[in-house]
Amino acid sequence: MTMISRRNVLAGAATALLAAPAILRAQQLFTAFPFRLGVASGDPGPDGFVLWTRLCPDPLDDHGGMPTAPVDVDWMVFDDPGMKRVVQKGVATAWPELGHSVHVEISGLDPDRPYWYRFMVGREKTQLGRTRTTPLPGKQLDSLRFGVAGCQHYEDGLYTAYAHLAREDVAFIWHYGDYIYEDRARQVNYERDGSPRIHVRDHVGSECYTIGDYRRRYAQYKMDPDLQSAHLAAPWFVTFDDHEVVDNWTGGVSPFQKDPALFALRRAAAMQAYYEHMPLRRASMPAGGTMQLYRRALYGDLLDVHFLDTRQYRSPLPCTGSFEPVCPDVARPDRTVLGTGQEAWLAKALREKDNRWNLIAQQVMMMPLDRRIDDGPAELRNMDSWAGYDAARERMLAGLKGLGNVVVMTGDEHQNLAGELRRDAGRGEAVAVELVSTSMSSGGNGSDRRPGTDRLIARNPFLSFTNDQRGYMICDLSRDMWRGHFRVVDQVTAPGGTVSTRATATIERGRPRLSLS
Numbered sequence: 001m002t003m004i005s006r007r008n009v010l011a012g013a014a015t016a017l018l019a020a021p022a023i024l025r026a027q028q029l030f031t032a033f034p035f036r037l038g039v040a041s042g043d044p045g046p047d048g049f050v051l052w053t054r055l056c057p058d059p060l061d062d063h064g065g066m067p068t069a070p071v072d073v074d075w076m077v078f079d080d081p082g083m084k085r086v087v088q089k090g091v092a093t094a095w096p097e098l099g100h101s102v103h104v105e106i107s108g109l110d111p112d113r114p115y116w117y118r119f120m121v122g123r124e125k126t127q128l129g130r131t132r133t134t135p136l137p138g139k140q141l142d143s144l145r146f147g148v149a150g151c152q153h154y155e156d157g158l159y160t161a162y163a164h165l166a167r168e169d170v171a172f173i174w175h176y177g178d179y180i181y182e183d184r185a186r187q188v189n190y191e192r193d194g195s196p197r198i199h200v201r202d203h204v205g206s207e208c209y210t211i212g213d214y215r216r217r218y219a220q221y222k223m224d225p226d227l228q229s230a231h232l233a234a235p236w237f238v239t240f241d242d243h244e245v246v247d248n249w250t251g252g253v254s255p256f257q258k259d260p261a262l263f264a265l266r267r268a269a270a271m272q273a274y275y276e277h278m279p280l281r282r283a284s285m286p287a288g289g290t291m292q293l294y295r296r297a298l299y300g301d302l303l304d305v306h307f308l309d310t311r312q313y314r315s316p317l318p319c320t321g322s323f324e325p326v327c328p329d330v331a332r333p334d335r336t337v338l339g340t341g342q343e344a345w346l347a348k349a350l351r352e353k354d355n356r357w358n359l360i361a362q363q364v365m366m367m368p369l370d371r372r373i374d375d376g377p378a379e380l381r382n383m384d385s386w387a388g389y390d391a392a393r394e395r396m397l398a399g400l401k402g403l404g405n406v407v408v409m410t411g412d413e414h415q416n417l418a419g420e421l422r423r424d425a426g427r428g429e430a431v432a433v434e435l436v437s438t439s440m441s442s443g444g445n446g447s448d449r450r451p452g453t454d455r456l457i458a459r460n461p462f463l464s465f466t467n468d469q470r471g472y473m474i475c476d477l478s479r480d481m482w483r484g485h486f487r488v489v490d491q492v493t494a495p496g497g498t499v500s501t502r503a504t505a506t507i508e509r510g511r512p513r514l515s516l517s
């Protein structure tokens with residue numbers, strides 16, 4: 001095995017270029033800045049977190065501009081933003097098998113405080129990232145602020161909202177999914193009324209199938225400076241939705257590939273690229289085309305977060321899998337969204353009841369919305385949501401009964417929505433509140449409300465709020481009150497979009513009711 005360690009690179013360069021200035025020695029390895037995809041931290045615990053980067057001097061190249069050999073990368077964790085005191089440092093190897101990504105799992109740090117970090121290779125240094133550990137489980141915590149984002153179609157808009165989110169001073173950011181979109185460049189985009197939309201930028205490459213395709217797509221997205229700024233600002237918890245693999249996939253099934261053996265190849269490539277580009281722990285490394293993504297995070301005695309995976313274990317979409325009337329499969333009790341293992345895991349965690357709040361952080365809407373905005377004769381549901389899985393949804397809601405401290409948060413819709421989760425298909429008792437966060441860019445500028453919203457709200461009395469602008473959510477928690485701020489930007493098709501709070505959802509602990517201001 002030949003490993004290009006830092007010592008080898010510098011010693012080798014020194015032998016070959018004895019009289020050359022130092023700057024040439026670093027350039028022996030990198031013809032361009034190798035940290036062009038930025039840095040990230042994630043999955044924080046009370047004594048550490050994951051630090052991530054990827055060596056990628058030529059991001060759109062097949063191997064990111066790297067030689068297909070392992071390369072050592074130095075990392076440092078600092079006590080202060082002035083980098084006066086190094087609290088830990090080490091060397092991690094960027095392996096070609098993982099696209100020269102690096103995932104360093106740090107432990108042994110103090111709880112509930114910020115840390116700063118950077119990576120170095122040769123003479124090249126990353127920017128300084130800021131992250132933080134979680135409070136010790138069970139420790140009294142009086143307040144917490146976190147951010148929620150996702151659905152960032154690169155062609156639909158700029159990531160201006162990420163630049164705003166980076167300045168929000170949050171303990172963590174949860175990304176609900178659709179970090180990339182797998183489709184080819186559209187060149188022209190259309191609004192809902194069919195008129196051409198202001199086209200912002202193009203995907204590079206065709207639709208993603210191979211590991212090289214997905215790597216290139218992540219590289220393109222991650223070069224965005226606003227996205228990088230949000231990673232620099234706080235640790236992230238990430239969960240994928242469908243577009244990290246392909247639109248509307250569930251379990252071993254793709255709507256676009258009837259042969260499961262062929263879809264398995266694509267899914268494995270997509271999951272590897274996802275792992276390579278996310279600040280995930282080794283426990284989430286894919287094996288055999290599956291990965292462990294559902295997991296839990298505790299913030300003192302204030303918040304218990306259950307990050308769900310609503311893709312890998314789900315039964316196939318019912319009916320034809322689109323927005324359509326209910327067919328018999330929707331009611332089948334053997335159909336699942338979470339799979340039996342994840343359902344049991346969540347039920348057990350919720351029974352522990354030793355935290356003030358529970359957040360169920362998941363992907364597709366749980367409220368069984370009737371989507372009709374006209375006088376059509378039959379109820380229309382989105383089958384790629386819990387509305388296509390009646391038995392699974394009612395099992396979930398039955399498990400929330402009596403808790404009074406559960407907030408479900410969701411992405412996927414490319415709209416802000418808020419409502420109550422009521423049993424019996426929305427006609428029964430409210431057991432929790434659902435806050436659906438809009439998209440970072442998917443859907444373009446949008447408008448305050450989509451046409452037909454009044455009808456939608458009239459048909460779905462459990463739904464109280466909709467908004468069709470781009471942005472993110474900020475949640476401010478106290479021991480008895482949850483405030484979810486819908487932060488929206490006025491436009492994403494040109495730089496300089498300004499942010500404002502469109503509405504705030506307030507939930508009182510012990511009462512699963514939603515009030516809006």
Ligand SMILES: [Fe+2]
Nearest residue numbers: 151178412442
């Ligand atoms: Fe999306």
